[in-house]
Amino acid sequence: MDQLTMLENKSIFIIREAYAKYKDIALLWSVGKDSTTLLWLCQKAFFGKIPFPVIHIDTGYKFPQMYEFRDHYAKEYGLNLIVGRNKEAIDGGMGPGKGSKLDCCNELKTNALKQTIAKYGFKALLLGIRRDEHGIRAKERVFSPRDENFRWNYEDQPAELWDQYKSESEGEDHVRVHPILHMTELDIWKYVKRENLPISELYFSKEGKRFRSIGCEPCCGPVPSTASNVDEIIDEIANATTSERAGRAQDKEDAYTMQKLRSLGYM
Amino acid sequence: MRKKRCLAVGLDGVSRGLVARFMDMGLMPQVKEILSGGFSLHEMDASIPDVSSTSWASFLTGTNPGEHGIYGFMDLKPNAYSMYFPSYTHMAAPSIWDIIGGTAGDKKSTLLDRYGSRFTEPLRSIIMNIPETYPAAPMNGILTAGFVCIDLEKGTYPATAYDYLKSIGYRSDVDSTKAVTDPDAFFEEVDFVLDRRVQAFDHYMKSQPWDLFIAVITETDRLHHFFFDAAFDESHKYHGRFIDFYRKLDGIIGRLFARFHDLTGGEGFFMTMSDHGFTELKKEVYINTLFQKEGLLHLDETKEYFEQIKAPTKAFAMEPARIYLNHEGRYPEGAVGADEVRGVTDQVKRVLAALTYEGENVIKRIYDNDELYSGEAANRGPDMVCLANDGFDLKSAFKKTEVFGNGRFTGMHTRHDAHSILPDSAAPEKRLHIESLSAIILDYFSS
Structure with a gap:
């Protein structure tokens, strides 16, 4: 069996396992490449028709191309699409121009998702996170319990040895399921190519720049790139020396800031 | 012109x-x-x-x-x-x-x-x-x-x-x-x-x-x-x-x-x-250590920085002298309900006001949030802020065992x-x- 088929089988096994355990389950679809890949895998797992809702958290600040893409494929795939918004915060004028970016994310993303989960009573969510995205994800589990405050206790994680997934959980608000945790950014693009998956045009180079990850328009920066199709992206990533989150250099900056603050006794 | x-x-x-x-x-x-x-x-x-x-x-x-x-x-x-x-x-x-x-x-x-x-x-x-x-x-x-x-x-x-x-x-x-x-x-x-x-x-x-x-x-x-x-x-x-x-x-x-x-x-x-x-700095004063000794602050020491805070913490300090109550609903381990705010605020003020070093009062004044701040970001600010007498540098370090100490700073x-x-x-x-x-x-x- 080739590598991509193995990765695909593993993901499909996790998706089916999750659905068998939790009937109140939904897929979180950001319209980005990872969750769009996951959407595709869910279709494959259930022979073309996803038997649970697909949630899109809409901050109102996504790229116009993302809304077009979402609506087009929601219709084409016959998805049961739930668009989650924190209406109160949006009506209150929350946005990147008001208050801090953290408040904006917290209200328009985190609280919008909390409200959506509460409204529909979901017990499990399928998410397209990947282990190679970020150092903190190294300890993430495929089945990852969260409390009502969305906290993830990274020091008390269920053991998942080899492929023994711990899908049972107790006393938690909901379980997050990560069927593509084992895939890398490069795997995703190779899989996109093999399956000929539709992918947002924002990922392809225009005037020397492309987005390596997409989200809200005011907070996303493109990276310099000439890769204008999937093959060129695969080539670029295979030879990349910078991380996927290069546009999001926050972690490194925080470490530097801490060192500077410590030298003046502020920590 | x-x-x-x-x-x-x-x-x-x-x-x-x-x-x-x-x-x-x-x-x-x-x-x-x-x-x-x-x-x-x-x-x-x-x-x-x-x-x-x-x-x-x-x-x-x-x-x-x-x-x-x-x-x-x-x-x-x-x-x-x-x-x-x-x-x-x-x-x-x-x-x-x-x-x-x-x-x-x-x-x-x-x-x-x-x-x-x-x-x-x-x-x-x-x-x-x-x-x-x-x-x-x-x-x-x-x-x-x-x-x-x-x-x-x-x-x-x-x-x-x-x-x-x-x-x-x-x-x-x-x-x-x-x-x-x-x-x-x-x-x-x-x-x-x-x-x-x-x-x-x-x-x-x-x-x-x-x-x-x-x-x-x-x-x-x-x-x-x-x-x-x-x-x-x-x-x-x-x-x-x-x-x-x-x-x-x-x-x-x-x-x-x-x-x-x-x-x-x-x-x-x-x-x-x-x-x-x-x-000139005489003594550094570690507010969080004081709060720990007074039973206001409880830490899970396997963690780092503010992530250490656990219930039933009532209050904690952030550099330089910002005091936050551990409000229910605002923090994951929040342990101060709306009806307790007043009592905890008074307790914190008592503890701080009583702090002395060699007979000298450390704290000059404790301000409430609304005495200092007005505007849309005021509610994100600290519940209280202390002003120390000259010479006492208020710090929020977690890993100190004594309330008073000296570091490498002289000003x-x-x-x-x-x-x-x-x-x-x-x-x-x-x-x-x-x-x-x-x-x-x-x-x-x-x-």
Whole structure:
């Protein structure tokens, strides 16, 4: 069996396992490449028709191309699409121009998702996170319990040895399921190519720049790139020396800031 | 009519008391000369907490922290104990250069409400080394950010300014760790960095058009933190170097004043200011250790920083003297219900007020949030903020076993005794506060 088929089988096994355990389950679809890949895998797992809702958290600040893409494929795939918004915060004028970016994310993303989960009573969510995205994800589990405050206790994680997934959980608000945790950014693009998956045009180079990850328009920066199709992206990533989150250099900056603050006794 | 121009020289951590005393000692003849020609040295209050990030944000926005939202160099993310480092992107109020330059965008403030309509023709600013202005946002002019400037390129606008600064070896800050590991090298570095900074000031003053120029020197604060005990103690090993530094600083201020005088024919608006005062540090005081001993704070010591906080914690402190109640609903391990707020607040105040060191009261005053802050960001601020008596530096370190201790610092910030030198035509009617300086500059430009 080739590598991509193995990765695909593993993901499909996790998706089916999750659905068998939790009937109140939904897929979180950001319209980005990872969750769009996951959407595709869910279709494959259930022979073309996803038997649970697909949630899109809409901050109102996504790229116009993302809304077009979402609506087009929601219709084409016959998805049961739930668009989650924190209406109160949006009506209150929350946005990147008001208050801090953290408040904006917290209200328009985190609280919008909390409200959506509460409204529909979901017990499990399928998410397209990947282990190679970020150092903190190294300890993430495929089945990852969260409390009502969305906290993830990274020091008390269920053991998942080899492929023994711990899908049972107790006393938690909901379980997050990560069927593509084992895939890398490069795997995703190779899989996109093999399956000929539709992918947002924002990922392809225009005037020397492309987005390596997409989200809200005011907070996303493109990276310099000439890769204008999937093959060129695969080539670029295979030879990349910078991380996927290069546009999001926050972690490194925080470490530097801490060192500077410590030298003046502020920590 | 001659074009109006303002040069504001910021001197981080330079207190009124120090300037007055050094002038008396004959160490600052140039400043004395300036003061003899229609200028006065004023004592000024800083924002509370009296930390550079907060105070500079108050200066540059002309608002209180309840409006600009910067309460320190670190803060907690909403609904969490994880930290983030507030930067210029988190500042909710527009800066003075945004107001006069027409670049305030969506930002709002009471200062903008008062003055925005008076600036129909955008004015150009050159802003150098103000702390808390990183990352550089596009503006009408040139800006290079001060502490914490993580990356000079991202801290400088526009890109051509970065190219110039890089070419002269400009650095945003000295390496303060050297003050402990190799003091002689530290003093040399202070000289080196200051020289490049002044070179950049000179370059931009004469080569660029501008209306407002803010030039900030931060080496003063670094020196004070580590060597304030050397300021007046002739037997101190580094007294000579401390004094030499101030002689040099006096010369720099004199030269900037003279150049500005030449550029404006003596009709411009010159001023200096600092973001807080400074005094000698007797003892560091670890508030979180005190809270632990009093049963107000409970920690899971396998974790780091504020993530350690666990129920039934009632209160915790964040640098420098911000006190937060562990509110239910606001924090994951929140243990103070709405009906307990009053009782816990009183308990915290009792504990703090009772704190003494060798018979001396540590805390001078405890302010409630609403005594200090007003604006949309006020509810994100601390529940209380302490002001200590001079000599007691309030800290929020977690890993201390005793409430009192000494670290590597010999100087500490004060809320009172910041300074400003202003032309007598703009002399304030009441005691000067850092939050009112921007309005004084805007009054000058719009009068």
